[in-house]
Amino acid sequence: MDDLDRRLLALLSEDARLPVKTIAGRLGIARNTVEARLRRLRMSGVIAGFTVRLGPAAAEERVRAVMMVSVATKRPEEVLVSLGRLAGVSMVHTTNGRWDLIAELNCADLRAFDRLLADARNVGGVAETESCLLLASHPGMVTNG
DSSP states (O other), X not given: OOHHHHHHHHHHHHOTTOOHHHHHHHHTSOHHHHHHHHHXXXXXXXXXXXXXXXXXXXXXXXXXXXXXXXXXXXXXXXXXHHHHTSTTEEEEEEOOXXXXXXXXXXXXXXXXXXXXHHHHHTSTTEEEEEEEEOOOOOTTOOOOO
């Protein structure tokens, strides 16, 4: 990836529905160049897909949680990939300390959350999990200093 790829990804991160013509204009390059780079970024796995980010009104309806995971295998990356493929897992992080992985969960309702927990616990190599529901978000409440 070069600087042009990074600028292209930054534009798509803001609005994944931007037309190729608009992207080309903002980057000062030809449409064909944008299309070729998008194709290459998709084929290489840099772009895994395009999605919708829900606004606060829609997000309040969903069940959000984090799940800490202890891995009992010599190949933790396999567990990470398997968890990341489960519907409802939006991100998996490696970490240090007591837990090996932390998964961000986003489910339609408590029934979907319950199914996701069961599916995650059945992933080969998962030794133990602990989950915490995210009850409310408080943007702007954090102070630095």
